[in-house]
Amino acid sequence: MSILNNKFNTPYNTAPFSKIKTEEYLPAFKTAIDKARAEIDAITSNKEEPSFQNTIAALDFSGEELDRISSIFFNLNSAETNEEIQKIAQEVSPLLSEFSNDITLNKALFERIKSVYDNKTNLNLSIEEQTLLDKKYKGFSRNGANLSEDEKINLREIDKELSQLKLKFGENVLAETNAFEMHLTDEVDVAGLPDGAKEAARQLAEAKGKDGYIITLHYPSYIPFMTYADNRELRKKLAIAFGAKAFKGDDYDNRENVLRITKLRQQRAELLGYKTHAHFVLEERMAKTPEKVEDFLNELLEKAKPAGKREFKTLQNFANDLHDIHQLEKWDGAYYSEKLKQKLFQLDDEQLKPYFKLENVIDGAFNIAQRLYDLKFEEIDSVDKYHEDVLTYKVTDLNGELVSIFYADFFPREGKRNGAWMTVYKPQYVKHGKNDRPHISIVCNFTKPTKTKPSLLTFNEVTTLFHEFGHALHGMLANTTYPSLSGTSVFWDFVELPSQVLENWCYQKEALELFATHYQTREVIPMQLIEKIKASATFHEGMQTLRQISFGLLDMSWHGSDPSNIKDIKAHELEAFKGTNLYPDVAENCMSTSFSHIFQGGYSAGYYSYKWAEVLDADAFEYFLEKGVFNKEVAKRFKEHVLSQGGVEDPMVLYKRFRGKAPRPDALLKRAGLIEKQ
Numbered sequence: 001m002s003i004l005n006n007k008f009n010t011p012y013n014t015a016p017f018s019k020i021k022t023e024e025y026l027p028a029f030k031t032a033i034d035k036a037r038a039e040i041d042a043i044t045s046n047k048e049e050p051s052f053q054n055t056i057a058a059l060d061f062s063g064e065e066l067d068r069i070s071s072i073f074f075n076l077n078s079a080e081t082n083e084e085i086q087k088i089a090q091e092v093s094p095l096l097s098e099f100s101n102d103i104t105l106n107k108a109l110f111e112r113i114k115s116v117y118d119n120k121t122n123l124n125l126s127i128e129e130q131t132l133l134d135k136k137y138k139g140f141s142r143n144g145a146n147l148s149e150d151e152k153i154n155l156r157e158i159d160k161e162l163s164q165l166k167l168k169f170g171e172n173v174l175a176e177t178n179a180f181e182m183h184l185t186d187e188v189d190v191a192g193l194p195d196g197a198k199e200a201a202r203q204l205a206e207a208k209g210k211d212g213y214i215i216t217l218h219y220p221s222y223i224p225f226m227t228y229a230d231n232r233e234l235r236k237k238l239a240i241a242f243g244a245k246a247f248k249g250d251d252y253d254n255r256e257n258v259l260r261i262t263k264l265r266q267q268r269a270e271l272l273g274y275k276t277h278a279h280f281v282l283e284e285r286m287a288k289t290p291e292k293v294e295d296f297l298n299e300l301l302e303k304a305k306p307a308g309k310r311e312f313k314t315l316q317n318f319a320n321d322l323h324d325i326h327q328l329e330k331w332d333g334a335y336y337s338e339k340l341k342q343k344l345f346q347l348d349d350e351q352l353k354p355y356f357k358l359e360n361v362i363d364g365a366f367n368i369a370q371r372l373y374d375l376k377f378e379e380i381d382s383v384d385k386y387h388e389d390v391l392t393y394k395v396t397d398l399n400g401e402l403v404s405i406f407y408a409d410f411f412p413r414e415g416k417r418n419g420a421w422m423t424v425y426k427p428q429y430v431k432h433g434k435n436d437r438p439h440i441s442i443v444c445n446f447t448k449p450t451k452t453k454p455s456l457l458t459f460n461e462v463t464t465l466f467h468e469f470g471h472a473l474h475g476m477l478a479n480t481t482y483p484s485l486s487g488t489s490v491f492w493d494f495v496e497l498p499s500q501v502l503e504n505w506c507y508q509k510e511a512l513e514l515f516a517t518h519y520q521t522r523e524v525i526p527m528q529l530i531e532k533i534k535a536s537a538t539f540h541e542g543m544q545t546l547r548q549i550s551f552g553l554l555d556m557s558w559h560g561s562d563p564s565n566i567k568d569i570k571a572h573e574l575e576a577f578k579g580t581n582l583y584p585d586v587a588e589n590c591m592s593t594s595f596s597h598i599f600q601g602g603y604s605a606g607y608y609s610y611k612w613a614e615v616l617d618a619d620a621f622e623y624f625l626e627k628g629v630f631n632k633e634v635a636k637r638f639k640e641h642v643l644s645q646g647g648v649e650d651p652m653v654l655y656k657r658f659r660g661k662a663p664r665p666d667a668l669l670k671r672a673g674l675i676e677k678q
């Protein structure tokens with residue numbers, strides 16, 4: 001039997017990466033699924049009356065081996081994959097979804113859960129136990145476990161059609177994106193483009209056997225052209241093509257799909273006993289109701305609108321002075337913003353990078369975690385790694401007790417996907433009275449050092465490292481009983497608080513003095529550079545905020561009330577955008593028909609959460625600013641009430657306990673320079 005199906009017998013029980021052979025995964029998965037099934041069977045065949053312990057707790061601790069193998073395997077599939085691993089992933093994924101479907105449809109299991117749930121007021125449960133019970137019950141009821149057989153069939157039909165429509169929606173957007181290309185042969189047509197973007201456009205043309213340049217609607221091609229290309233007519237052509245995706249009345253038109261998707265979501269919500277799709281989604285979010293989300297967006301809108309209008313007017317005047325543009329159009333925004341930004345800040349990465357040597361930034365993050373949360377990071381070599389680039393640390397508290405094992409994997413390589421993320425190899429939980437500590441990892445793609453030059457980070461990479469490290473602290477400091485409530489297992493619109501809040505330290509003098517020293521001269525980064533970074537980070541924040549709010553409001557307009565009467569998508573959209581528009585409307589364009597976030601991805605009734613998370617992190621950090629960025633008392637409250645609590649309680653309750661009051665948007669608006677600082 002594979003080492004994966006046994007106790008690891010490794011230091012701190014860490015994953016024995018070097019001892020696992022790739023061909024062991026599939027059989028190990030199958031064995032673990034069988035064991036997990038047997039554990040579920042043991043719960044349902046228990047002769048004793050259903051109780052919290054023998055049903056809810058038992059269910060939460062079931063499948064531990066399967067979870068650990070899944071964590072190891074799927075983390076590797078992201079960070080160090082190869083064709084063999086990818087092939088196994090394709091074989092394993094259906095087995096895992098079959099297993100999880102079998103649990104959701106397991107009537108005997110649901111009956112036991114329901115019996116505990118219906119009796120919950122008599123059980124004298126702790127808050128954490130109540131939360132876990134609710135979570136388990138809703139995991140079934142929100143999937144239709146309480147419906148009659150006919151209704152269940154109806155629900156499955158709706159779900160089936162929805163998943164086909166979402167797929168179709170995405171295929172149409174992709175087909176429309178791929179169908180367009182702008183072939184330019186005259187050098188003057190690519191004037192203004194940076195060398196990198198020009199070279200990419202030339203290579204695209206070359207790959208298609210053409211001379212000159214090809215510009216497409218894919219972001220890496222589209223964004224630089226809209227930002228830098230001097231030719232206004234071509235920007236207009238490209239922008240209109242971009243905005244007309246799946247809105248041209250041809251085979252790839254998404255209008256009917258949008259209407260059908262929103263209608264089915266409404267039906268699904270009603271079948272499950274909710275007023276709208278947004279009511280269904282938001283039940284498991286910090287925001288709770290569509291009304292709260294709409295109030296939130298409208299309050300932000302009211303406060304950000306004057307700044308947005310002011311910025312727009314300045315930009316309009318700038319474009320007028322520069323190029324005699326009397327009416328800014330959508331295809332002018334990015335272009336003139338960039339020009340104005342260059343004029344105001346002249347900030348470039350090369351100026352900053354010498355102050356951010358990777359090792360110094362890591363030490364800085366550790367140092368900050370020590371000052372705030374009394375954590376000590378010690379690099380160790382006793383723990384197995386999946387690649388030699390991975391760094392491993394033992395994290396301890398003031399008493400030398402183990403808090404977490406921490407992996408950090410910073411450099412790109414073949415087999416690692418793009419981006420940056422935090423992940424968990426083993427969650428924290430308390431079992432048989434023992435607090436079993438977590439194994440946490442962050443994975444990034446920073447520039448690798450060479451023989452002559454260390455890894456020097458851009459400022460953006462510095463904030464990325466802090467962001468992921470913030471998620472990691474949420475995982476490391478977890479202190480709950482049940483694994484499914486531990487660490488980052490929180491509501492979706494709360495999970496970015498610990499990560500985003502930590503980014504704030506990157507702009508603070510006291511924090512930067514700890515680590516932002518020139519790698520050659522050891523000089524601390526000049527504060528005027530930091531001021532410039534701050535100012536450029538909030539450049540055009542008013543217009544950006546209006547844009548984000550407009551998407552959030554459009555999302556809610558589709559999902560926050562019954563959409564059955566909507567016939568004309570464009571008219572509906574114009575109405576939804578009424579309060580947020582700065583640019584003249586473009587008749588040929590429609591946002592909804594290519595709004596993949598909400599019609600294909602998982603963001604329906606959730607787009608607001610980008611701004612929601614910013615409000616939370618700014619409000620939380622303001623508390624630190626009031627008392628001092630290294631104030632122990634505030635840090636202690638944040639650790640006790642937020643970082644250690646995972647999903648034990650409603651996030652609003654946790655937040656208020658930390659902050660002493662509900663979050664307000666004022667700190668964000670102040671930080672973004674949208675309202676006056678006091």
Ligand SMILES: [Zn+2]
Nearest residue numbers: 467471496499
């Ligand atoms: Zn994040």
